[in-house]
Amino acid sequence: MQQVRTPHVVVVMGVAGTGKTTIGPLLAARLGVPYAEGDDFHPQANIAKMSAGTPLTDDDRWPWLDAIGRWAHDRHGLGGVVSSSALKRSYRDRLRAEAPGVVFVHLTGDRALIEDRMSHRQGHFMPTALLDSQFATLQPLEADEAGVSVDVSGDPGEITERAVAALQGLAQPSL
Template sequence: MSTPDVIVVMGVAGTGKTTIGPLVAAALGVPYAEGDDFHPPANIAKMSAGVPLDDHDRGPWLDAIGAWAHGRAGRGGVVSSSALKRGYRDRLRAAAPGVVFLHLTGDRALIEARMSERTGHFMPAALLDSQFATLEPLGRDEAGVAVDVSGTPQQIAGRAVAALHAMTAPAG
């Protein structure tokens, strides 16, 4: 079984990208990069104030993630990024053509409940509606898999790794 070169763990806030990403990276034996660490301070201040980012705000952030993914080509890695719009994913693919997306999906009520339980994160639950409004699920022509976020982190990561292996397994 092979795995994709670089995996981008995507989804709306609260789906567990920061929890599941490192588990998937550990299972695959590759490094993990936290997508939030690529945000410039102005983006964090804006989100902390409850103001959604616009496409202009996201550009430098996506470019930084794309540069990291490009630098991991041939060596593998896992990085988190909401990557909510097709255009954002296209931008990441332009920087690192081999990326594959792991879309964490789930029931809005579950995601909101998990967001309300976390502490020390700059993204307030109040922005969840804007995240769902912005979300464009993976298209059939996009390399990736969708995994439901119900269950424990270990269960979710296990399903994710299995789905990634299945998508990269040779046919036949």
């Protein structure tokens, strides 16, 4: 597989269980840029809250989004891939305020498939009980947002190739 170079920072977004942590590193490898795991930017209080089955509030999310935005800002012109649920438009706007050139890859899929995948993963703090709140919060990408939606059915390699093809389809000569 040929590497596709990009100076953009790509935010892999979607509800829990869509595969952000799996697809993110694969996409970064295909794009020839570093990957950052969005969960690593959460303060411990957020992780404890989610582990207890309590959804985060916007006030909980702002410092997390700001930290991801700073990472994306520091990668401006160099490229990178970072995962972040980025479920609301206001969250994506916050990321764009810090790093205006970010491009989003929204991983989408059937709720039953996502719940099944969540129920089989091990060692993750996000319980399947929070999936409903994730879908209730989700505001899909709007037409004026730089990004693409990619279906998560299939294996990780197929999903990654769909993401690369979709990104190449954006009107951006550098992808």
